[in-house]
Amino acid sequence: MADISLLPASAAIDGNDLRIGGCLLTELAAEFGTPAFVIDEQALRDRASRYADAFGARHARSQVHFAVKAFPSASVIRVLADEGLGFDVVGGGELAIALAAGADPAKIVMHGNAKSDRDIEAALAARIGYIVVDGFDDIDRIAALARDRTPVLLRVSPGIDSATHAALATGGKASKFGVPAEQVPDAIARMAAVPAIDLRGLHAHIGSQILNLDQFEAEVAALASVGEFGVYDLGGGLGVRYEQADVAPAIDDYAGRLVAAAHRQLGPDIDLLVEPGRSLVAPTGVTLYRVLTVKQTGRLHVAVDGGMGDNLEPSLYGQRFSPMTVGNWDAPAVLADLVGRHCESGDVITPDVWLASPRVGDLVVVPVTGAYCFTMCNNYNGALKPPVIFCAGGSARLGVRRETYAEWVGREVGLGS
Numbered sequence: 058m059a060d061i062s063l064l065p066a067s068a069a070i071d072g073n074d075l076r077i078g079g080c081l082l083t084e085l086a087a088e089f090g091t092p093a094f095v096i097d098e099q100a101l102r103d104r105a106s107r108y109a110d111a112f113g114a115r116h117a118r119s120q121v122h123f124a125v126k127a128f129p130s131a132s133v134i135r136v137l138a139d140e141g142l143g144f145d146v147v148g149g150g151e152l153a154i155a156l157a158a159g160a161d162p163a164k165i166v167m168h169g170n171a172k173s174d175r176d177i178e179a180a181l182a183a184r185i186g187y188i189v190v191d192g193f194d195d196i197d198r199i200a201a202l203a204r205d206r207t208p209v210l211l212r213v214s215p216g217i218d219s220a221t222h223a224a225l226a227t228g229g230k231a232s233k234f235g236v237p238a239e240q241v242p243d244a245i246a247r248m249a250a251v252p253a254i255d256l257r258g259l260h261a262h263i264g265s266q267i268l269n270l271d272q273f274e275a276e277v278a279a280l281a282s283v284g285e286f287g288v289y290d291l292g293g294g295l296g297v298r299y300e301q302a303d304v305a306p307a308i309d310d311y312a313g314r315l316v317a318a319a320h321r322q323l324g325p326d327i328d329l330l331v332e333p334g335r336s337l338v339a340p341t342g343v344t345l346y347r348v349l350t351v352k353q354t355g356r357l358h359v360a361v362d363g364g365m366g367d368n369l370e371p372s373l374y375g376q377r378f379s380p381m382t383v384g385n386w387d388a389p390a391v392l393a394d395l396v397g398r399h400c401e402s403g404d405v406i407t408p409d410v411w412l413a414s415p416r417v418g419d420l421v422v423v424p425v426t427g428a429y430c431f432t433m434c435n436n437y438n439g440a441l442k443p444p445v446i447f448c449a450g451g452s453a454r455l456g457v458r459r460e461t462y463a464e465w466v467g468r469e470v471g472l473g474s
């Protein structure tokens with residue numbers, strides 16, 4: 058029988074079909090088309106409350122902020138706000154969608170290594186919880202734009218080379234993010250001279266898809282060496298399983314190690330913030346595709362109706378996934394490249410993957426696509442951005458509808474009516 062351990066918690070095989078949130082994938086495909094992002098809503102809610110409980114039980118003054126970049130949709134933000142989470146946003150765009158979704162501005166933190174005046178103005182106008190100062194130019198911008206005293210955190214570059222793909226590591230000495238430790242005293246002195254800046258604490262984020270908890274402890278140690286503050290935002294970064302053989306720490310273990318390290322090194326009398334993205338949403342979502350063609354050349358290519366247009370993770374950092382053909386559970390598996398429909402040989406969702414008897418018209422489900430896939434959707438080769446469907450208790454509801462050609466073409470100026 059097929060291994061469905063990477064699928065969201067509610068996934069269940071039902072004859073030649075698969076249910077997520079009680080909904081049959083064949084029915085979802087018939088109603089909403091493919092490609093489509095399907096989210097197990099209860100799994101999303103459960104992960105959010107697991108995060109909040111894991112930190113809240115260990116440290117009362119903790120706040121879990123969803124990193125909106127991982128799934129920048131009001132439909133997801135609304136569910137997570139309903140579970141009591143706050144949000145971290147990068148720039149005015151993510152702030153706009155968080156506010157549109159009804160997020161509480163007091164529980165929003167804004168980052169960005171290169172914020173514009175507009176970003177800062179939007180953050181000030183919304184009176185968000187904290188602006189994260191990423192460098193000296195942020196200090197100048199806030200000084201020029203803020204009329205009231207504004208709570209900020211200082212992002213420190215902890216000098217940790219995380220064991221993750223280079224594109225996902227953000228805490229190294231040469232990183233474009235944050236202020237290197239040796240410049241922190243200068244940054245603090247500059248902020249102290251600006252009446253509108255109220256420096257409350259420090260922020261760090263060492264990267265994404267990090268599976269070794271020691272690295273988070275090293276991050277806490279790096280922050281402890283900078284000085285004593287009332288607020289520490291430790292960023293996100295916890296990794297998840299993408300393939301059966303992967304091992305990833307549980308949210309509870311991550312919280313246990315992080316809070317223990319914080320109590321040891323930063324003291325108990327602090328506000329503690331974390332900003333999970335990937336580990337909160339990735340396992341709760343799948344992408345549903347339909348096979349368009351099966352072709353044997355020097356390799357076997359199983360091509361589906363999406364690809365780089367809806368999942369850039371393989372291209373950007375070589376992420377492998379564990380796709381399954383839906384329904385052919387006991388059929389013999391073949392070794393194939395699961396490829397997309399875009400005009401690039403690099404448009405491979407996962408190379409060298411065992412697929413059970415793939416045929417034209419089959420549905421393919423790709424687990425663990427609930428983070429950073431919707432985020433980086435694009436119109437390559439005229440691809441339309443897929444819908445987002447929430448499934449729970451056997452009912453499906455649309456969170457985001459599929460883009461239309463009219464919307465895509467409609468941005469062009471001078472085409473007539």
Ligand SMILES: Cc1ncc(COP(=O)(O)O)c(C=O)c1O
Nearest residue numbers: 124262265293294332333334335
């Ligand atoms: C500042 C910051 N916080 C939080 C996150 C979320 O990281 P992840 O999705 O790995 O949890 C990111 C993403 O890299 C980030 O840059």
